[in-house]
Amino acid sequence: MHMDGDVAVSLWCEEVEDEQSREQGRTHQGDVLRASPPLLRAAWDPTVSGQRVVQRLLHVEERYTPSALYVALVQREPARREELAKWALEVCCECGCDEAVFPLSVSLMDRFLSASLSLPVSPYCLVAGCVLIASKLAECDNVSADTLCAAAEYDFTPSTLREMERVVLATLRWDTAAVTPQDFLPHFLSSVEQQRGGRGGDSGEEEDDEELLSTLRRHSDTLAAMCVCDSRFLGAPPSLVAAASLNCALRGLSSSRGHRDPAQLTFLRDQLAELCHTDPLVLESYSDMIECGLRQRLNSGIQQRHADKDEDVEDERAGTPTDMRDIDF
Structure with missing residues (x-):
């Protein structure tokens, strides 16, 4: 494209198709009804990096910090919040969401709870609503409400999920593009x-x-x-x-x-x-x-595998014939 003054301006957007996008774009052999186009990801642009951009992010991140009262309450009893965050991570992994969806969805959840200081009737519906909003912000092909309901084993309906989405948006005043x-x-x-x-x-x-x-x-x-x-x-x-x-x-x-x-x-x-x-x-x-937390999670994972293995051994023992001499008639 050429403008006045013989100044050449290129509007070409260089996009690359990664392996994951190609896999998502492939259709099954018997599927002739609709061919989904491959998802393209723009290449990293070095001109949008640097100290100026980092300074802007540092200035904006303070606006999305949860309240000190909410942080204190959660850190006093962290089990429930960590359970919801782990479920959000599982859902994002199962749905193949972009890496930016999970932290943004948890940020939305924390900010909503920080404003309300109370869990809704269905906490998993709240998490699913936050994942739905984050997916719409971070992805071209967002996760559907039906998919999120299926991930929650239909604990709530798609209409309830969409209503929760509106409640979250209204509570956050549509300020959802948090810094993560x-x-x-x-x-x-x-x-x-x-x-x-x-x-x-x-x-x-x-x-x-x-x-x-x-x-x-x-x-x-x-x-x-x-x-x-x-x-x-x-x-x-x-x-x-x-x-x-x-x-x-x-x-x-x-x-x-x-x-x-x-x-x-x-x-x-x-x-x-x-x-x-x-x-x-x-x-x-x-x-x-972070290293301490990583070691704790690795150790808990090893202990869980050992516990599952011991449980399988006990199940096998329970299924073996009992010696008649051990029975007290």
């Missing part, structure tokens, strides 16, 4: 990439760096999602949670690859602390909290 840790992670990763890219190196090192950044993104997303479920991080700034998740992922990958460089890890930690305007020791403390 996933909003900060791409910018923090871009900063880490720039710091690592300044070292130079051959093509083999560049491929290793690309693989490392991809792994860092996956691990950081996982750790940030874990923090969303953990009520100990409720009320913490999303920027701090994102920076601590990335710092924790950096420490874990450096240790697992056998080339842990304390000086480089300290330098990257200080850079992340500067980006999110916090003290490096505070960032280090939150990183330790």
Whole structure:
């Protein structure tokens, strides 16, 4: 496209089709009624990154923090809130939602409960309504109300879910585009990439760096999602949670690859602390909290598997014939 003054302006939007989009776009062989188009995702634009964007996110994130009273009440009895957050995570995973849907839905739930300070008659309907709103904001092809009702085993009807959606929107005054840790992670990763890219190196090192950044993104997303479920991080700034998740992922990958460089890890930690305007020791403390929470979840998962295995063994024993001498007539 050309404008006056012979200034060339390109309006081309470069979109890439990833493997997940191709899988979603494929139709079954017998399905000839409707062919769903593949979902396209815009490539990462470096011009929308940088200190200016991070500063804007830091300024906006304060507006979406739950009240101190709600945080205190939940942290006193966190079981119910963590149960609802875990169910939201399960629903988002089963429905194949975008990674941004889950933290946004939990943020909507926390802000609604922070305003009302009471659970509705059907708490899972509230969670499903928040997932529905978040999916409409973050995805092109949002989750349907029928799918969410099926995920809840039809504990509520689609009409009830849509009514809950209107209640949440009215309570939040339609201010639903909250800032989450996933909003900060791409910018923090871009900063880490720039710091690592300044070292130079051959093509083999560049491929290793690309693989490392991809792994860092996956691990950081996982750790940030874990923090969303953990009520100990409720009320913490999303920027701090994102920076601590990335710092924790950096420490874990450096240790697992056998080339842990304390000086480089300290330098990257200080850079992340500067980006999110916090003290490096505070960032280090939150990183330790994330590692502690990760170990607790891994240990609880191992114990649960052992308990399930012991239960299977007991069931097998109960099904074996009993020795006649053990029966008291």
